[in-house]
Amino acid sequence: xxxxxxxxxxxxxxxxxxxxxxxxxxxxxxxxxxxxxxxxxxxxxxxxxxxxxxxxxxxxxxxxxxxxxxxxxxxxxxxxxxxxxxxxxxxxxxxxxxxxxxxxxxxxxxxxxxxxxxxxxxxxxxxxxxxxxxxxxxxxxxxxxxxxxxxxxxxxxxxxxxxxxxxxxxxxxxxxxxxxxxxxxxxxxxxxxxxxxxxxxxxxxxxxxxxxxxxxxxxxxxxxxxxxxxxxxxxxxxxxxxxxxxxxxxxxxxxxxxxxxxxxxxxxxxxxxxxxxxxxxxxxxxxxxxxxxxxxxxxxxxxxxxxxxxxxxxxxxxxxxxxxxxxxxxxxxxxxxxxxxxxxxxxxxxxxxxxxxxxxxxxxxxxxxxxxxxxxxxxxxxxxxxxxxxxxxxxxxxxxxxxxxxxxxxxxxxxxxxxxxxx
Numbered sequence: 001x002x003x004x005x006x007x008x009x010x011x012x013x014x015x016x017x018x019x020x021x022x023x024x025x026x027x028x029x030x031x032x033x034x035x036x037x038x039x040x041x042x043x044x045x046x047x048x049x050x051x052x053x054x055x056x057x058x059x060x061x062x063x064x065x066x067x068x069x070x071x072x073x074x075x076x077x078x079x080x081x082x083x084x085x086x087x088x089x090x091x092x093x094x095x096x097x098x099x100x101x102x103x104x105x106x107x108x109x110x111x112x113x114x115x116x117x118x119x120x121x122x123x124x125x126x127x128x129x130x131x132x133x134x135x136x137x138x139x140x141x142x143x144x145x146x147x148x149x150x151x152x153x154x155x156x157x158x159x160x161x162x163x164x165x166x167x168x169x170x171x172x173x174x175x176x177x178x179x180x181x182x183x184x185x186x187x188x189x190x191x192x193x194x195x196x197x198x199x200x201x202x203x204x205x206x207x208x209x210x211x212x213x214x215x216x217x218x219x220x221x222x223x224x225x226x227x228x229x230x231x232x233x234x235x236x237x238x239x240x241x242x243x244x245x246x247x248x249x250x251x252x253x254x255x256x257x258x259x260x261x262x263x264x265x266x267x268x269x270x271x272x273x274x275x276x277x278x279x280x281x282x283x284x285x286x287x288x289x290x291x292x293x294x295x296x297x298x299x300x301x302x303x304x305x306x307x308x309x310x311x312x313x314x315x316x317x318x319x320x321x322x323x324x325x326x327x328x329x330x331x332x333x334x335x336x337x338x339x340x341x342x343x344x345x346x347x348x349x350x351x352x353x354x355x356x357x358x359x360x361x362x363x364x365x366x367x368x369x370x371x372x373x374x375x376x377x378x379x380x381x382x383x384x385x386x387x388x389x390x391x392x393x394x395x396x397x398x399x400x401x402x403x404x405x406x407x408x409x410x411x412x413x414x415x416x417x418x419x420x421x422x423x
Contacts, residue, residue, distance in 0.1 A: 032056050033107060033123035038166040040128040042228060045169035046082060046094050051107045051123050053089040070120060071112045076105045079127070097129035133210055133230030134164040150237045150320055153198050161192040161208060161232065170228075173214035180207040182236075198238045201268050208232045242267040245317055245326035249301075254335040255308055261301040261328060263315065269297055270317040277303070281312040281327035289316075305332040 037049045051072060072091035074084070079095035086092075097103060104126050108119040140158045141151050151157060161177065163170065177189050181196055182204035198204065210230045215223050242265060249261030263273070272291035274284055292299075294317075301313070313328040 030056060031109070031121045033109065033121045035107070035123045035125045037125055037127060040130060040134050040164070041097070041167070042134055042165075042169070043098055043100060043129055043131050044096065045165065046096050046167035047079075047127055047129075048092060048094050048166070049076075049105055049125065049127070050090060050092040053109055053121055069112055070109050072107055072109055074105070074107050076103075079103055079105070095127075097127070100129050100131045103127045103129060131228070133170075133212060133228050135210070135230060135232065136162045136164070137206065137208055137232040137234045138162055139206070139234055139236060145239075145321060149235055150239055151198075152321065153201055153238045153240045155197065157196050157198070157236075159194050159196060159206060159208075159234075161210060163192070163210075170212055170214065173212040173228075176211045176213075178209040178211075182206060198236075201238050201240050203235065203237050206234045206236060239319065239321045240268040241322045242270060242317055242319055242324040244324055245315055247313070247315070247326060247328040249328060249330075251329060252331050252333070253305065254333050255305050256335050258302060258304050259330075261303075261313065263299045263301065263317075263326075265294075265297045265299075265317055267297075268319050268321065270294055270319040273299055273315070273317050275301060275313055275315045277311050278314050279309075279311070281329065282314060283325050284314050284316045308332045308334045 031053050032055075034052045034054055035049065037047060039047050041047045053070065070089065072086060074081075074091070074093055076093065076095050078099075079097050081093060081095055083094040084092070091107070095105070104124065106122070106124045108122045110117050110119050138160045139151070140160070141155060143152050143155055145151065159179070163175075165171075175190065175192065177192060177194075179187050179189065179194055181198075183198065183200070185196070187194070208231070210232065212228045212230075214226055216226045218224050244266045246264040246266060247261060248264065250259060253259050271293065273294045274289040274291045276284060276289040305311070309332055311330050311332060313330065315326045315328070317324055317326075
């Protein structure tokens with residue numbers, strides 16, 4: 001009986017110990033921490049970190065009404081804590097780093113009376129601390145372009161240095177700015193804002209060196225001059241608007257003659273060039289021709305006209321800033337010699353002539369070979385030749401005389417007798 005009483009009493013005591021932990025146990029997994037910080041910072045400057053307890057489902061889960069049920073716990077070593085404040089379900093600490101590096105800071109939330117209990121939510125952040133100045137180089141221009149880091153030439157640029165010092169660590173410092181605009185121009189100012197005008201197109205890098213000096217009281221009550229520096233840069237792409245297109249080419253040409261037209265772009269090299277031949281000079285519509293990428297300020301168009309008539313080159317060029325149109329009229333006259341009409345007859349005539357020359361050459365070669373191998377003609381041929389042109393084929397003059405006597409007996413002799421006289 002006594003044992004049962006003690007067992008029941010033990011359960012009651014155990015439940016009473018769990019009552020303070022109930023809110024934390026119920027809230028575990030339902031909340032999360034949002035962390036914000038104003039880092040990065042330079043060594044010696046104060047950094048602020050804030051953590052807020054929020055519900056994971058902001059639309060359906062309400063935060064506890066009693067904010068004293070929870071406590072925030074921070075780990076920030078080796079950063080030095082300079083201040084801590086808690087308000088409602090949020091906590092803020094201020095720390096200082098005296099050496100450069102990346103330092104992790106963690107925080108978790110537990111029940112107010114049980115820091116060993118399971119955390120309701122956890123958070124983690126890394127603070128970058130540097131020994132140099134922290135800031136940004138900002139470039140602006142009145143004319144805004146839709147492409148990042150792209151600006152117009154011959155238009156004033158505003159280049160500003162924005163120091164990042166939320167704790168006012170450098171409020172007593174004196175700054176000196178050394179500028180290099182990348183085109184050979186350098187200057188030194190005491191102002192963090194300068195105005196500059198680029199006259200040529202291209203990609204340039206603006207470089208800035210910042211020096212900050214201030215007096216600081218040392219532990220021995222003496223004053224010393226402290227100094228911090230920082231190097232910053234920004235890349236700029238200077239563009240120029242397309243002021244027009246200069247077209248160099250003939251205005252009169254014959255059919256079947258290759259024509260070349262040169263386009264000179266007055267401005268930055270365009271990204272695309274589009275052209276088309278039309279009966280009239282009208283602007284090109286979107287999708288009317290196929291664009292061609294061009295990386296220089298000149299481009300050549302080539303075309304061969306097959307039909308006579310009046311034509312117009314409609315040209316459109318576009319770069320990252322603007323676009324422009326240009327036109328070029330041309331008259332095409334019929335050619336005096338139509339290649340398509342005479343090409344086939346000429347080719348046929350040349351082929352026939354070559355075939356005839358080859359035939360005659362082969363024939364002569366064959367006849368010469370037969371004469372060398374058979375010097376005596378056949379008997380039938382010889383008889384025929386003797387009847388028709390025998391005198392020309394006789395071997396000796398005596399043979400020729402004998403035949404003449406036989407066939408022409410009535411003819412007078414071919415020679416007369418010579419009379420001799422005695423005186």
